[in-house]
Amino acid sequence: MTERTTPIIEISHLKTHLGKHWVHQDVNLTVNSHEIMGIVGGSGSGKTTLLRAMLGLLKPTAGSIRLFGCELLTASAETWLKVQRRWGVLFQQNALFSSLTVLENVAFPLKEHTDLDLDSINELALLKLLMVGLNRDDAVKYPSELSGGMQKRAALARAIVLDPELIFLDEPTAGLDPHLASELDELIIALRRTMGLTIVIITHDLDTLWRVTDRVAFLGQGKVLCVDAMDKLVKQPDPTIHAFFSGARGRVAEANHNCE
Amino acid sequence: MTEQAVLSYDADAQRLTCKGEWDLLHLTQIKKALYQIQWKKTGELTVDGQVIQKMDSAGALLLVKWRALHANEIAIRFENFSQEHDDLLTMVAKERGAEGGIPEAVKPPFLARVGENSVQRLIEFNAYLIFVGHLTYEFLRILRKPFHGRIQPIASAIYSTGYRALPIIGLLSFMIGVVIAYQMGVQLRDYGANIYIVNFLGLSILREFGPLITAIMVAGRTGSAFTAQLGSMKINEEIDALDTMGVTPAELLIIPRIIGLFIVLPLLTIWADFFGTIGGMMMANSMLHVSPDDFILRFPQVIPLKALILGLGKAPVFALIIASIGCFEGMRVKGSSESVGVNTTKSVVLSIFFIIVADAIFSVIFSELDL
Numbered sequence: 278m279t280e281r282t283t284p285i286i287e288i289s290h291l292k293t294h295l296g297k298h299w300v301h302q303d304v305n306l307t308v309n310s311h312e313i314m315g316i317v318g319g320s321g322s323g324k325t326t327l328l329r330a331m332l333g334l335l336k337p338t339a340g341s342i343r344l345f346g347c348e349l350l351t352a353s354a355e356t357w358l359k360v361q362r363r364w365g366v367l368f369q370q371n372a373l374f375s376s377l378t379v380l381e382n383v384a385f386p387l388k389e390h391t392d393l394d395l396d397s398i399n400e401l402a403l404l405k406l407l408m409v410g411l412n413r414d415d416a417v418k419y420p421s422e423l424s425g426g427m428q429k430r431a432a433l434a435r436a437i438v439l440d441p442e443l444i445f446l447d448e449p450t451a452g453l454d455p456h457l458a459s460e461l462d463e464l465i466i467a468l469r470r471t472m473g474l475t476i477v478i479i480t481h482d483l484d485t486l487w488r489v490t491d492r493v494a495f496l497g498q499g500k501v502l503c504v505d506a507m508d509k510l511v512k513q514p515d516p517t518i519h520a521f522f523s524g525a526r527g528r529v530a531e532a533n534h535n536c537e
Numbered sequence: 538m539t540e541q542a543v544l545s546y547d548a549d550a551q552r553l554t555c556k557g558e559w560d561l562l563h564l565t566q567i568k569k570a571l572y573q574i575q576w577k578k579t580g581e582l583t584v585d586g587q588v589i590q591k592m593d594s595a596g597a598l599l600l601v602k603w604r605a606l607h608a609n610e611i612a613i614r615f616e617n618f619s620q621e622h623d624d625l626l627t628m629v630a631k632e633r634g635a636e637g638g639i640p641e642a643v644k645p646p647f648l649a650r651v652g653e654n655s656v657q658r659l660i661e662f663n664a665y666l667i668f669v670g671h672l673t674y675e676f677l678r679i680l681r682k683p684f685h686g687r688i689q690p691i692a693s694a695i696y697s698t699g700y701r702a703l704p705i706i707g708l709l710s711f712m713i714g715v716v717i718a719y720q721m722g723v724q725l726r727d728y729g730a731n732i733y734i735v736n737f738l739g740l741s742i743l744r745e746f747g748p749l750i751t752a753i754m755v756a757g758r759t760g761s762a763f764t765a766q767l768g769s770m771k772i773n774e775e776i777d778a779l780d781t782m783g784v785t786p787a788e789l790l791i792i793p794r795i796i797g798l799f800i801v802l803p804l805l806t807i808w809a810d811f812f813g814t815i816g817g818m819m820m821a822n823s824m825l826h827v828s829p830d831d832f833i834l835r836f837p838q839v840i841p842l843k844a845l846i847l848g849l850g851k852a853p854v855f856a857l858i859i860a861s862i863g864c865f866e867g868m869r870v871k872g873s874s875e876s877v878g879v880n881t882t883k884s885v886v887l888s889i890f891f892i893i894v895a896d897a898i899f900s901v902i903f904s905e906l907d908l
Binding site: 392440 | 629
């Protein structure tokens with residue numbers, strides 16, 4: 278299929294100036310369709326800034342970001358809305374609306390963006406909740422009544438409720454216990470398979486990187502230092518990349534992955 | 538033969554061919570088309586998915602639901618769906634699982650809610666008493682070493698709650714004075730009793746409006762700030778951190794704030810009295826032609842010192858109400874930042890409520906004592 282190789286995200290020569298220094302000096306990155314792309318880098322390397330730029334929450338200084346073939350930096354409001362309907366975002370702090378129940382949270386994008394009747398909306402929202410592994414009874418609870426892992430799942434359900442082609446996950450496994458984190462990894466893989474998603478993951482979790490991603494982009498010094506599959510990335514000679522993966526944790530994660 | 542944009546149905550061959558995009562965008566259209574068709578009730582129906590261009594979980598759900606609806610009338614077979622679509626259908630069918638719809642949230646009956654609310658209030662009042670008792674104990678404990686570096690937090694409380702509030706309190710009191718003088722002036726002018734504006738204005742400002750308006754403004758400005766500050770520190774676990782370091786939050790955060798406001802509110806009240814009187818005086822001059830000279834000359838003759846003292850005497854009580862409720866609500870913040878907002882509102886409402894209750898009690902006591 279030719280579609281599989283079409284780029285979903287094309288970032289070229291992105292420059293971002295924040296405060297007094299350049300966060301991005303020259304970022305070039307292409308994410309292909311149906312791909313799970315990890316974005317890593319040390320603290321302060323501009324991962325979150327890059328995500329915010331892709332989501333349009335922050336205007337980069339120069340460069341170009343194309344999503345689904347639309348240039349975002351000069352896009353009209355209508356184009357934006359079209360693009361926004363095709364993506365879903367899981368924020369690091371879940372960003373569930375605390376005044377709505379879980380089901381209302383998940384149904385919210387449907388209510389805003391479709392003309393379906395309420396029954397269909399609730400049905401679809403409930404389906405998404407069940408898909409991410411929540412129970413029927415959780416649907417009427419408020420986010421504050423759920424545990425961290427369940428909130429994460431509910432937020433993921435909201436991100437995929439419009440059947441997006443692309444989802445962004447910001448630190449999806451942060452703050453979860455190892456068991457929940459690996460469950461979430463499996464969930465991400467399963468969602469990609471069944472829904473044909475393209476997924477961009479920003480994470481520090483080395484196990485997730487090994488388990489889930491197809492390719493990983495390493496950010497450092499304001500650039501993408503390398504984009505490659507994990508097993509090739511860890512062999513890169515670049516000192517920043519080497520230091521990132523060669524610590525005790527990096528070696529353990531690699532060993533674990535190789536055992537499996 | 539039924540032919541539509543999203544599906545075509547061949548009644549003879551009993552073959553339903555799905556076409557086009559079965560996604561969220563076209564869901565209403567597909568649903569209409571699907572439920573319009575007259576089905577044969579016998580034999581086997583084949584659903585062909587070969588030429589379907591796109592299917593998402595919404596389309597899959599529709600198809601699965603529709604199959605379940607007709608399952609006991611006719612045998613339905615899905616055919617030629619691509620692997621991905623097949624996976625999607627299987628997954629949707631699995632997750633639908635046992636039917637049951639969305640569970641209803643249970644809402645307790647009216648009486649039960651009233652009861653629950655009352656108990657909640659009692660528990661809260663109890664917690665407030667515990668809080669006050671705890672503070673008293675802490676206060677007595679730190680009295681033994683009163684100057685153990687706690688001057689700075691008190692000074693900073695005085696600065697932020699008192700000094701920074703001077704402009705707004707002054708301005709608002711001035712305007713209150715103007716308003717009162719105007720309303721009284723209208724009545725007094727009819728009787729030619731212009732000069733009595735001094736009596737009325739002086740007494741009402743010094744005894745009631747000065748302390749009350751100041752306290753209400755400070756409750757809105759400072760009480761809410763106390764709650765928000767302590768509340769966000771609580772969420773940030775700063776309070777817990779202090780506790781583990783052997784510095785109680787009461788000692789470092791709460792008592793300095795209470796002492797600070799205790800000192801500041803009477804001072805602010807004098808400030809408000811002053812500006813309120815000035816405002817009234819200006820209005821009296823322009824409306825009733827009572828010149829400032831006359832006003833100032835008459836003021837000490839008709840307004841006893843008692844009026845000022847009684848008014849000022851309320852201020853420390855109001856200060857204790859505002860500061861203790863503000864800090865109490867701040868310390869009761871838990872969980873998320875949402876609770877900071879809720880408790881801040883609560884703190885302001887409760888402070889103003891109890892300020893007015895206290896003021897009413899003062900009025901009753903003063904009238905009983907003929908003050």
